[in-house]
Amino acid sequence: MKYVDEFRDGKVARSLARTIADEVRPDRRYHLMEFCGGHTHAISRYGLRDLLPSAIRFIHGPGCPVCVLPIGRIDSAIELARDHGVILCSYGDTMRVPASGRTSLLRAKAEGADIRMVYSSADALKIARENPDREVVFFAIGFETTTPPTAVALRQAREEGLKNFSVFANHVLTPSAIQNILESPEVRDLGTVPLDGFIGPSHVSTIIGSQPYEFFAEEFQKPVVIAGFEPLDVLQSVLMLVRQLNEGRAEVENQFSRAVTREGNLKAQGLVAEVFELRDRFEWRGLGEVPYSALRIREAYRDFDAEVRFDLPYRSVPDHKACECGAILRGVKQPQDCKVFGTVCTPDNPLGSCMVSAEGACAAYYTYGQFTKDSAVAEAS
Amino acid sequence: MSENPKRTRRGYIRPLDLKHGKVELSHGGGGRAMSQLIDELFQPAFDNPYLRQANDQALLTRPEGRIVMATDSHVVSPLFFPGGDIGSLAVHGTLNDVATSGARPLWLSAGFILEEGFPLADLKRIVDSMAAAARTAGVQVVTGDTKVVERGKGDGVFINTTGVGVVPEGIEISGDRARPGDRILVSGFLGDHGVAIMSLRENLSFSTTIESDSAALHELIAGMVAAAPEIHCLRDPTRGGLAATLNEIARQSGVGMVVREDAIPVREEVDAACELLGLDPLYVANEGKVVAICPPDSAEAVLAAMRAHPLGRDAVIIGEVIADEHGFVQMETSFGGRRNVDWISGEQLPRIC
Structure with a gap:
């Protein structure tokens, strides 16, 4: 290839x-x-x-964008689909992340909520156009890579005057996370x-x-x-x-000079700045509340902000007691240090977010192992 | 009184409109409409002495030897895809499950669940394709059933088939017989069926020239078994791909496995499609491939027998069985490292077969 x-x-x-x-x-x-x-x-x-x-x-x-998304945010997404009756469009990775009360987007979908897996923000826009009598919300997550496509969708929705489309924005910023780690005790x-x-x-x-x-x-x-x-x-x-x-x-x-420059993609940056502004604070799984670490939708696009349209309150929910995702995300622990790794928590039945996403450290360790799981455990102990 | 030229003949039944007609609830109702569907569509397509008896069951003469039986339900979406359709798939899928015991398949049953409003022209295409696949494979569809569900309660057509075959004396093929030192072989390129289906899904807008590998494997397998009757395990890597098949056998036999990434045959187009979609070809479904595990001394004979058949032309040895009580399947990566090949978690793509 x-x-x-x-x-x-x-x-x-x-x-x-x-x-x-x-x-x-x-x-x-x-x-x-x-x-x-x-x-x-x-x-x-x-x-x-x-x-x-x-x-x-x-x-x-x-x-790992899915890993750092706190439970409270997934609860809000489920609330949108279940209590507000919207069509919730989500990237596939997020579907299986555990939320409060042993639910997940996938389980909520099985129970009847209209949650659809999409490959891009453009797919969500298409669903909104095809269902003019339904509210359609795009569950936007990710670091700076996925933010520009969300911005494009918002701009397009405004240009088209789509009344039934909004975005639940959860875009986070890489430099804030790095700084948080470097400043951690x-x-x-x-x-x-x-x-x-x-x-x-x-x-x-x-x-x-x-x-x-x-x-x-x-x-x-x-x-x-x-x-x-x-x-x-x-x-x-x-x-x-x-x-x-x-x-x-x-x-x-x-090292990645074939695609990265010092300035980056100025057009994309301009687009993001037009649609989004900094949030004062945002909760990260593992890192807790990090100031100025995420984006929210600007006033000019307020009509397309699902948090405003549906008056979504944010409730912080602690992780499962046995789950070490927080410490793993901060680099304090390795996946095998977690008591439930590979036993209670597996990719088929994940307890924490790091076991869900293909990018999560626990999922990578579990799926690809290190020689065998035995030697991985031996190395850890 | 002059004869009315347009007068209908007594006992005349208007034939099924196989061009523009649709499946109606009455086609599964047990009345005349159902009998007409059988007489005009199923019976001519599958024609054989058992069906001609028009009984609710087929009366079969017990063949010599041990009998195997396998059943498989087919719900693939879309119904028609490059390289096949749900009809041919329903024959191949079940025949392959029978054949991987080393058996010669003899008979099939076919159960159709049709959705009200489904075009009869499409049904005819599917039934003809199914009949052609059965004829090519040399098996007879000896009994069948048709049910119709209301519009919206099905998705066009679901087909269940059950196959019966006979295993020759001296053949002992089972997933629990893999032993350390055994060689692992595959009959050709992996992932074709899954990628062909995926390329047609509406929300994945990419195109490819890949065709499904859907095929009946029993002749290929008969050649392999004739060359090396001591083959330990055979299995077709369908849902969950090669990774699932190897893990199943490793668990059943209580052994580990090591395969070489470099040796595993994957077409460049399939590799590229998987790269694009974030999939691993090891987990993508096949419908015309077989994995064989045999003692080291027989490996070359099995390989030669595979390559002598068109469906095994690209067969290769990909690794070997090792002693490992944990049953891990490991891979030597092209890169020079080693990693586990785990089961697939969740569902890579629903309704692939």
């Missing part, structure tokens, strides 16, 4: 892995946080840990989470550019390498981070 196979070449991988093994210093470890679930997935699916020296430790970050004061550098987001950075990370490199002295999601991208970015750390540098480097 052209433009894909080139980034999955086993021979190149082995030679890169040898270079990394040659360059790591025997006297230190390299704790690298891959922010995105896409990277976590690539690491597990291609068995990258097997290729790398043990000095390289991956810490899985919170960059575990990283800053207690040192319980050793963190030497970041493998930065690829798709998000095509929109926001590499510039926003410069602050972290400078202020917190942590190198950031923006990396593509293919396995060779990840290996190359590991090498770049090892070199920065060995040389005592803390810079923003761009």
